Amino acid sequence: MLFVFDVRDEMKARIPAVTHIDGTARVQTVNRAQHPLYYDLLAAFRQRTGVPVLVNTSFNTRGEPMVNTPRDALESFWTSPLDALVIGSFLIEKPGARA
Template structure:
């Protein structure tokens, strides 16, 4: 779906002259994390009736930021499999720069977690592509 015109950012002449990764890295809207190079976005809708908790989260986010857009992405780090269990999620959380993790009704604050007992540098375990 196209990103609404009021959210799009017009490229400067210098930006339009860029090529490859340089052009790809130029923000295309005020919500660049969800805007593709062609000003499209892969949208997902949330309905109050089918997912009231997530709907309320989006409403609260909009009140705070003025934007009702959240990014939905896979939960993993580059080269690592997508998390499948709460244990996978916790391990990924502790090995990355995330500050908070929500698992059902639990909010985990990284600063409040016990120190890890193993080497948490995932880059030593998984080769980057």
């Protein structure tokens, strides 16, 4: 589901990538029954950072079309500033990327 909520003042600095100029954020919710792997990822991120939020965005770089295949993803990844890429159960990391 998709909702729009006001971002609490104390969270705006912690989640600037999801906070719109008007102080709102579009929120998509997930529960464990809907998608256990994604839910567990969110829970682990929250435990590690204290932030129960991940950015959900399109995967493409400036001037390039949207990524549609694993090959597209790999090509875009290697020419982007991203440190890591997950495709299914595979984790690809660039040499020297922060863990």
